[in-house]
Amino acid sequence: MATSTVRVKVPVSVDASRCIASKGCTVCVDVCPLDVxxxxxxxxxxxxxxxxxxxxxxxxxxxxxxAVSVEIPYLIK
Ligand code: SF4
Ligand code: SF4
Structure with a gap:
């Protein structure tokens, strides 16, 4: 049986080529009230x-x- 990978789309995506977390940045983590x-x-x-x-x-x-993109669902825009 063939297997397939289902990619779950999360609302917040990070452009890895722009993110400078490797240089110590934690801004997005620090400001998120939900700690997600x-x-x-x-x-x-x-x-x-x-x-x-x-x-x-x-x-x-x-x-x-x-680097961060928040995709706001159409229904709550
Ligand atoms: S705020 Fe977050 S996504 Fe942006 S550079 Fe810093 S660690 Fe990366
Ligand atoms: S800061 Fe707000 S928009 Fe960003 S991940 Fe956290 S809850 Fe979502």
Whole structure:
């Protein structure tokens, strides 16, 4: 039987090529009121660890390199 990988889309994505977590940045992690963002220490990038979000956007606004994108669902725009 063929196996397939289902990629779950999370509301917050981080552009790894822009993220400077490997240089010590933790801004998005620090500002998130839900603590859903973490730094992947192996890859040196921030990522969403739980698919839960208030769409409050400080992670996107405060990121010094514009690496964070918050995708606000159409229904709550
Ligand atoms: S604030 Fe931006 S640069 Fe800093 S860790 Fe988060 S995504 Fe990376
Ligand atoms: S939008 Fe708000 S709740 Fe969602 S990850 Fe960013 S700071 Fe956290």
């Amino acid at each position: 963002l973490v730094i992947d220490k192996v890859k040196g990038v921030a990522l969403m660890q739980y698919d839960e979000c208030w769409y409050c956007t400080p992670c996107e606004v405060d990121c010094p390199t514009d």
